[in-house]
Amino acid sequence: MKRRELRVVEGTKRFPFAIGPLVEALQAAGVPTDDAMRIAVDVERHYRHRGDRTIAIDDLMGRLVRLAAAEAGVEAAQALERQT
Numbered sequence: 001m002k003r004r005e006l007r008v009v010e011g012t013k014r015f016p017f018a019i020g021p022l023v024e025a026l027q028a029a030g031v032p033t034d035d036a037m038r039i040a041v042d043v044e045r046h047y048r049h050r051g052d053r054t055i056a057i058d059d060l061m062g063r064l065v066r067l068a069a070a071e072a073g074v075e076a077a078q079a080l081e082r083q084t
Contacts, residue, residue, distance in 0.1 A: 006047055010057040017055060019044055022064065029080035031072040039067045 006017035019040040026036035043063055047055055061081075069077035 004048070004053060006044070006052065007054045008057055008060055009054045014054070017044065017047070025080060025083055026064065026068060026076075029068060029072075029083065030076040031068050031080075035071040039064065039071060042067065 008015045022040040023036045
């Protein structure tokens with residue numbers, strides 16, 4: 001069975017979903033590597049479980065910020081929000 005591709009949508013742009021960039025963004029915000037990896041995998045699992053094929057960038061960032069706050073604190077979440 002072929003795994004369904006996830007796409008991140010920002011306006012008219014579509015990007016393939018990848019865990020690596022999520023982990024890097026979380027690490028740059030101060031989230032420890034193990035936590036960043038767990039968050040990224042949990043995010044992917046969430047969208048795949050829902051059956052989504054596309055993910056709005058705002059929804060993805062909101063989920064990442066909430067999980068970063070829960071795992072690494074408000075400062076890490078705020079640092080993640082400031083990233084482009």
